[in-house]
Amino acid sequence: MSFAGLCAWTFARSLLIAILSLVLIVPLSRFLVNARGPSLRWAWLMLFVPFLSPDLLIGYPYANSAWSLVHYPIANEFFYALLLLFKFTPVGSLILMYAPQSALSAEAYHCRKLLLGNQSPGIGQRLVLLYYYFRGPGKPGLFASSLIFLLCFQEFELVSLLQFGSGGQVWPASWTVRIFDAQTGGFSIAESLRLMLQPVSYQLVGLVLPFLLISAPSSNGRNISQLPASCSPLLRFAGWVYLLIASLVCFVLPGLYLFQQSAAELSVLQNNNFFAREILTSTVFALISATLVVSFTRWIRFLSHSGPQSRLFSQKCVQHAFLILAAVPGLLGSLVLSLVVLWIFQSLAYTSLIQQIFPYGITRLLSALPLVVTLSFWLLPRAFILQAMKNNATYSAPLHLAQLLDASWHPAGHTRYQDLKWILKTGPQFWFFALVAWWAYWDLIASSILIPPGLISAPIQINALVHYGQWGVLSALLAATLCFPIVLIAVVLLFHQVVLRRFFR
Amino acid sequence: MATEHSKRIGVTVVILILAALLLSALFPGQSTSMPPLVVYCAHDALFAEGILRQFEDETGIPIHFVPDSEATKSLGLVNRIIQEKNSPQCDLFWNNQLMGTLDLADQQLLLPYKGTGFDRMPAAHKSADGTWVGFAARMRLYIVNTNNMPATSETLEQHLAGDLSRMAIAKPLYGTTRSHYSLLWHLWGADKLKSWHKATRERGLIEVPGNGPVKNLVAAGTCDFGWTDTDDFFVARDNNDPVAMLPYRTDDGQTICIPNTVSIVRGCKNLTDAQKLVDYLLSARVELALANSKSRQIPLGPVDSAQLSDEVRQLQQWAEDACDLKQIGEDRIACLEWLKSEYLK
Numbered sequence: 001m002s003f004a005g006l007c008a009w010t011f012a013r014s015l016l017i018a019i020l021s022l023v024l025i026v027p028l029s030r031f032l033v034n035a036r037g038p039s040l041r042w043a044w045l046m047l048f049v050p051f052l053s054p055d056l057l058i059g060y061p062y063a064n065s066a067w068s069l070v071h072y073p074i075a076n077e078f079f080y081a082l083l084l085l086f087k088f089t090p091v092g093s094l095i096l097m098y099a100p101q102s103a104l105s106a107e108a109y110h111c112r113k114l115l116l117g118n119q120s121p122g123i124g125q126r127l128v129l130l131y132y133y134f135r136g137p138g139k140p141g142l143f144a145s146s147l148i149f150l151l152c153f154q155e156f157e158l159v160s161l162l163q164f165g166s167g168g169q170v171w172p173a174s175w176t177v178r179i180f181d182a183q184t185g186g187f188s189i190a191e192s193l194r195l196m197l198q199p200v201s202y203q204l205v206g207l208v209l210p211f212l213l214i215s216a217p218s219s220n221g222r223n224i225s226q227l228p229a230s231c232s233p234l235l236r237f238a239g240w241v242y243l244l245i246a247s248l249v250c251f252v253l254p255g256l257y258l259f260q261q262s263a264a265e266l267s268v269l270q271n272n273n274f275f276a277r278e279i280l281t282s283t284v285f286a287l288i289s290a291t292l293v294v295s296f297t298r299w300i301r302f303l304s305h306s307g308p309q310s311r312l313f314s315q316k317c318v319q320h321a322f323l324i325l326a327a328v329p330g331l332l333g334s335l336v337l338s339l340v341v342l343w344i345f346q347s348l349a350y351t352s353l354i355q356q357i358f359p360y361g362i363t364r365l366l367s368a369l370p371l372v373v374t375l376s377f378w379l380l381p382r383a384f385i386l387q388a389m390k391n392n393a394t395y396s397a398p399l400h401l402a403q404l405l406d407a408s409w410h411p412a413g414h415t416r417y418q419d420l421k422w423i424l425k426t427g428p429q430f431w432f433f434a435l436v437a438w439w440a441y442w443d444l445i446a447s448s449i450l451i452p453p454g455l456i457s458a459p460i461q462i463n464a465l466v467h468y469g470q471w472g473v474l475s476a477l478l479a480a481t482l483c484f485p486i487v488l489i490a491v492v493l494l495f496h497q498v499v500l501r502r503f504f505r
Numbered sequence: 506m507a508t509e510h511s512k513r514i515g516v517t518v519v520i521l522i523l524a525a526l527l528l529s530a531l532f533p534g535q536s537t538s539m540p541p542l543v544v545y546c547a548h549d550a551l552f553a554e555g556i557l558r559q560f561e562d563e564t565g566i567p568i569h570f571v572p573d574s575e576a577t578k579s580l581g582l583v584n585r586i587i588q589e590k591n592s593p594q595c596d597l598f599w600n601n602q603l604m605g606t607l608d609l610a611d612q613q614l615l616l617p618y619k620g621t622g623f624d625r626m627p628a629a630h631k632s633a634d635g636t637w638v639g640f641a642a643r644m645r646l647y648i649v650n651t652n653n654m655p656a657t658s659e660t661l662e663q664h665l666a667g668d669l670s671r672m673a674i675a676k677p678l679y680g681t682t683r684s685h686y687s688l689l690w691h692l693w694g695a696d697k698l699k700s701w702h703k704a705t706r707e708r709g710l711i712e713v714p715g716n717g718p719v720k721n722l723v724a725a726g727t728c729d730f731g732w733t734d735t736d737d738f739f740v741a742r743d744n745n746d747p748v749a750m751l752p753y754r755t756d757d758g759q760t761i762c763i764p765n766t767v768s769i770v771r772g773c774k775n776l777t778d779a780q781k782l783v784d785y786l787l788s789a790r791v792e793l794a795l796a797n798s799k800s801r802q803i804p805l806g807p808v809d810s811a812q813l814s815d816e817v818r819q820l821q822q823w824a825e826d827a828c829d830l831k832q833i834g835e836d837r838i839a840c841l842e843w844l845k846s847e848y849l850k
Contacts, residue, residue: 068727070711165712182849184581185678281531288524295517302510352592360540365529453571453594
């Protein structure tokens with residue numbers, strides 16, 4: 001298939017998944033909004049699991065399943081599409097719930113429809129109605145499906161693991177693998193960038209729509225308040241079934257397979273201490289990128305809250321434009337972003353430049369800059385969405401009341417304040433940072449293209465082992481890579497719970 | 506609010522400084538003031554890194570190990586060396602095959618060195634000028650699922666003449682399958698290879714990302730047979746999968762034996778250390794270590810055969826029939842250009 005054909009195929013698949021996901025995210029969001037009690041936490045956890053599950057964890061055990069479909073390539077295409085649907089539907093649900101509520105309410109839209117009277121509307125009137133629908137009650141849904149489209153269109157890790165050729169055609173077809181092959185296969189960066197113009201233009205379609213809609217007026221509320229406050233038993237049952245299947249497919253089954261395979265090869269980890277260095281390398285890049293991204297996001301928030309409320313319209317426009325400029329590179333995906341950053345740094349003869357200016361120790365540290373820049377830009381859009389969610393979950397009035405507890409004469413007051421502060425403020429901040437770092441930790445594309453000589457990250461090594469067919473060793477390394485950040489987070493939480501609370505009252 | 510903001514900036518700066526220090530410590534050889542030997546290595550990191558670390562321990566020479574992904578099959582590192590030719594970063598290149606090394610030699614990017622290791626190796630597996638030397642080889646072979654078909658030459662011939670939807674190969678753009686295609690281009694000529702390639706695809710040939718997946722497909726019985734390398738075959742054998750191997754033989758009965766190659770990159774900043782590492786890699790000790798590893802690399806220089814397994818001794822016999830890959834010459838470039846037009850258009 002030609003490159004143009006691959007782009008068109010990926011576009012069609014992504015569009016189909018984006019449309020299909022709408023059927024899922026609307027009832028799913030309704031189910032989540034109405035979940036109560038202890039089941040609420042489980043529902044949210046199970047919603048997040050497929051999206052947070054590393055692509056390598058999903059792709060590795062399913063690679064053999066996909067290759068077993070070599071005689072049924074269409075089935076492999078469906079299998080891949082299904083994995084994408086499971087993986088990215090949670091994003092859609094979150095957007096649907098936390099997107100700003102449109103200023104053009106459902107009631108207003110209904111009134112606009114009533115204006116038509118009893119006569120059936122013509123094509124022109126239908127188009128006008130559709131326009132109002134997408135600027136009104138349909139805006140969050142369209143925004144959600146646009147983001148799902150982008151994520152599906154940019155996907156590389158899964159498709160590169162599941163892909164095979166049969167009778168001269170590749171299944172599942174994707175432009176990302178072709179570009180990556182071209183880059184590593186000897187195309188110059190200029191040639192790769194020229195090839196990339198086509199997929200970028202497709203992505204712009206997915207970007208322009210939501211941005212046009214963002215520019216439509218929004219109210220201060222969240223769309224979550226527009227979702228019906230009731231949920232039928234059937235919907236509740238279907239919601240649980242969906243969450244269970246998605247978690248099983250994207251995390252539980254691959255995880256079980258992984259730990260079953262890795263049990264026999266744990267000695268490999270003991271004998272090869274370079275695995276530890278690879279995991280640490282990923283961790284350090286994740287920490288640096290997450291720190292930069294979270295700080296930048298906070299700075300943006302600080303700026304938007306520090307000025308007078310009656311800020312000039314032009315100032316708000318500048319702020320919006322700045323936000324959009326910061327988010328667009330990341331929205332184009334890490335493959336496009338990595339190649340552009342590589343081109344920029346190669347054009348600047350960056351390596352030679354720093355070698356001439358700085359001593360060796362500084363030079364090798366600075367050689368990490370292209371990767372850090374790429375990871376940071378790639379993560380910014382995700383951080384903006386998380387920040388929006390966090391803003392929704394952080395309540396200033398209860399926090400103020402909790403602070404009053406801290407000033408209480410009663411010794412239990414301070415402990416209670418610490419608890420409440422964690423729930424209302426520090427906890428959401430910690431999880432915000434942890435999530436951003438988690439995505440950076442599992443990055444494969446940017447690291448493959450930009451990691452400095454002398455370093456190798458855990459995902460690069462895991463991906464190499466998949467292709468070498470070293471399944472046992474791969475399982476052990478993947479299990480260690482998966483467990484390390486989870487243990488690290490657990491240690492931080494434990495430190496907070498036991499040490500800080502008990503000894504710093 | 507402003508105080509809290511300043512506090513946050515302070516915390517951010519502290520985290521970044523700590524992370525930078527940790528990152529600096531992660532670079533190998535960080536404890537020495539001298540830049541370490543930068544080794545680009547396309548051989549499986551699982552086996553290569555242990556050998557390089559042993560050299561590091563014995564000599565005290567620090568090494569920057571830069572592995573390649575099997576997904577790009579050494580081509581990534583070859584291109585990287587070419588792209589860096591004006592400002593070389595790599596001192597020594599350990600390739601897991603020959604084609605890319607020949608490209609580098611053609612572009613005058615390698616330095617000649619004839620040390621003790623050079624003398625050990627037969628002429629067929631080294632360049633006359635010492636710009637590269639081969640060692641510890643792999644062999645191209647047919648991996649056959651013995652549950653699905655008998656592993657005999659006759660049965661293979663029958664299957665190769667018919668439907669190929671149960672035969673798997675790696676994408677020939679990279680790796681040893683590229684070397685295999687280049688040899689066929691040289692032996693058959695461009696037209697015959699192109700028409701053969703077209704016909705095999707029309708007959709349903711399965712192409713997967715690497716030789717490892719070929720092994721997986723055949724071991725699982727999804728495909729009956731395929732092209733792969735000895736190291737991948739032995740992964741399946743060690744896993745007790747129902748597989749057998751038959752060496753791939755050209756029309757005149759020669760086998761395809763693909764050596765690792767080692768070469769010093771022009772612009773090398775640590776020439777003496779690089780030469781020491783070349784001699785170390787070409788030593789009988791390293792060849793034996795690689796022969797007795799799970800990948801069962803075939804020693805090309807003289808070694809004590811009593812220390813080899815029966816499997817490796819069998820491979821050594823087949824390797825005696827190996828064709829001289831140097832004869833491919835310029836054909837490999839023409840073949841690669843055609844493959845790029847087929848797979849990257």
